[in-house]
Amino acid sequence: MLRESGGKQNRSPFAPESRHQHQDRDRDYIGFATLPDQVHRKSVKRGFDFTLMVVGESGLGKSTLINSLFLEDLYKTRRIPDVSERIQKTTTIERKTMEIEERGVKLRLTIIDTPGFGDAVNCEDSWRVCINYIDEQFRQYFTDESGLNRRNIQDNRVHCCLYFVPPWGHSLRHMDLELMKRLHHKVNIVVVIAKADTLTTTEVAKLKKNILNDIRENHIQMYEFPECDSDEDEEFKQQDRELKASVPFAVVGSNTTLEIAGKKIRGRQYPWGVVDVENPKHSDFIKLRTMLISTHMQDLKDVTEDVHYENFRAQCISQISQHARERGERRYSTLDSSEKQSPNITPIDSHMPEISFRRRTLRKILMGLNTNKACGSDGIPPIVLKKCAPELTPVLCMLFNYSYKLGIFPSNWKIARLQPVPIKGKKTLPSNYRPITLLSIISKIMEKTINIELMEYLEHSDIINDRQYGFT
Ligand SMILES: Nc1nc2c(ncn2[C@@H]2O[C@H](COP(=O)(O)OP(=O)(O)OP(=O)(O)O)[C@@H](O)[C@H]2O)c(=O)[nH]1
Ligand SMILES: [Mg+2]
Numbered sequence: 001m002l003r004e005s006g007g008k009q010n011r012s013p014f015a016p017e018s019r020h021q022h023q024d025r026d027r028d029y030i031g032f033a034t035l036p037d038q039v040h041r042k043s044v045k046r047g048f049d050f051t052l053m054v055v056g057e058s059g060l061g062k063s064t065l066i067n068s069l070f071l072e073d074l075y076k077t078r079r080i081p082d083v084s085e086r087i088q089k090t091t092t093i094e095r096k097t098m099e100i101e102e103r104g105v106k107l108r109l110t111i112i113d114t115p116g117f118g119d120a121v122n123c124e125d126s127w128r129v130c131i132n133y134i135d136e137q138f139r140q141y142f143t144d145e146s147g148l149n150r151r152n153i154q155d156n157r158v159h160c161c162l163y164f165v166p167p168w169g170h171s172l173r174h175m176d177l178e179l180m181k182r183l184h185h186k187v188n189i190v191v192v193i194a195k196a197d198t199l200t201t202t203e204v205a206k207l208k209k210n211i212l213n214d215i216r217e218n219h220i221q222m223y224e225f226p227e228c229d230s231d232e233d234e235e236f237k238q239q240d241r242e243l244k245a246s247v248p249f250a251v252v253g254s255n256t257t258l259e260i261a262g263k264k265i266r267g268r269q270y271p272w273g274v275v276d277v278e279n280p281k282h283s284d285f286i287k288l289r290t291m292l293i294s295t296h297m298q299d300l301k302d303v304t305e306d307v308h309y310e311n312f313r314a315q316c317i318s319q320i321s322q323h324a325r326e327r328g329e330r331r332y333s334t335l336d337s338s339e340k341q342s343p344n345i346t347p348i349d350s351h352m353p354e355i356s357f358r359r360r361t362l363r364k365i366l367m368g369l370n371t372n373k374a375c376g377s378d379g380i381p382p383i384v385l386k387k388c389a390p391e392l393t394p395v396l397c398m399l400f401n402y403s404y405k406l407g408i409f410p411s412n413w414k415i416a417r418l419q420p421v422p423i424k425g426k427k428t429l430p431s432n433y434r435p436i437t438l439l440s441i442i443s444k445i446m447e448k449t450i451n452i453e454l455m456e457y458l459e460h461s462d463i464i465n466d467r468q469y470g471f472t
Pocket of ligand 1: 251
């Protein structure tokens with residue numbers, strides 16, 4: 001609600017507010033200006049999730065960098081496999097979650113390490129492990145989101161993938177490009193040059209230029225930093241420009257804390273001096289940490305949700321509708337393909353009478369048993385049932401009627417014995433067998449009696465349609 005300012009316009013803007021003016025302002029105030037505070041309080045209470053994956057050849061310093069980034073020692077117990085193990089080795093996924101709290105804000109940080117990446121002779125396997133992991137998290141989220149209870153969904157989707165490039169090459173290798181091509185539509189890739197302390201400043205600049213060229217030429221989509229808002233202050237804009245100019249980040253990691261001039265630093269001690277991990281002149285470590293944690297964490301999550309997960313979700317939904325369409329088409333008989341109409345079932349007004357097991361029918365079934373057939377799971381052979389038909393008929397008749405009336409089918413009669421039967425060819429090959437199930441013959445007799453009665457009723461009432469084929 002806007003009020004007319006009237007004669008107040010002539011007042012100096014610096015004049016103190018009168019009591020009336022103050023009351024006027026309170027009346028103009030609706031209260032929605034506190035919405036950002038409410039959202040902020042709620043998000044802080046709920047806490048934040050972030051999942052970071054590190055990918056790159058074994059030994060490039062992935063775990064060391066993670067320890068340096070989050071000031072933790074997460075990989076103390078790692079055992080390095082020997083050469084023979086490494087030839088066979090497959091990449092494993094190591095998931096570590098830690099809850100960090102800073103000024104009352106809780107962050108549930110999950111690190112997905114891929115130790116052993118590229119150890120095996122064939123790299124396809126390493127790629128598959130990473131890609132499957134990312135897809136699996138999307139799938140899980142999609143299932144949870146489509147479920148009934150969506151309250152406590154845990155978001156394990158990978159929000160960022162740090163891709164480690166070795167410092168010793170001239171640019172990206174074929175295997176780097178191939179993996180990036182498989183990953184770039186699924187996750188935000190941020191490329192880092194590992195062990196940058198082994199390169200001179202000129203070498204770092206040259207390698208960065210070559211990597212960016214390769215990425216451009218191979219149409220790989222890296223994580224793109226969003227444009228800085230025009231109303232941001234100059235200091236933030238400068239920081240943003242520097243971040244963008246440093247890509248791909250040349251990083252150094254260290255698990256050791258050194259004491260230099262009375263100050264504790266994470267660094268690497270060499271005979272000629274110390275590399276300070278956090279010194280911007282030595283590496284882009286601080287820029288990477290600022291980007292990941294302070295400035296772009298939310299944007300990485302937004303891109304994951306709005307672009308990568310949305311792609312995955314669209315694919316899933318299109319697959320589900322495709323399957324549903326196919327199932328719908330399959331409902332109609334292919335013999336009737338010219339006229340895809342479901343058959344009309346005429347409503348009937350009669351009710352099926354209660355089934356009663358009659359001695360005459362039962363005795364007929366027992367006498368007609370094929371004695372060459374195998375016995376069922378209860379071990380009673382058909383010959384015994386056939387020969388003892390006169391004595392067994394009244395007993396079985398009573399049992400069947402009793403079971404039907406109570407609605408209880410003895411569990412022993414439900415046990416099936418699965419037996420492989422050779423079809424043809426070598427008997428040593430499992431593929432030359434087909435499975436058959438052997439049920440207790442007594443239970444099959446009961447089933448047959450019900451079937452006879454059921455069929456009689458269906459035919460008598462003219463319920464079975466002419467177009468019905470197959471099993472009744
Ligand atoms: N020069 C140099 N060495 C490093 C750096 N980071 C790690 N290292 C060393 O490289 C070796 C391997 O480091 P890790 O962090 O275990 O390597 P990783 O990539 O996790 O290896 P996997 O777990 O086998 O995949 C260790 O001896 C580290 O001390 C770095 O920035 N510069
Ligand atoms: Mg490691």
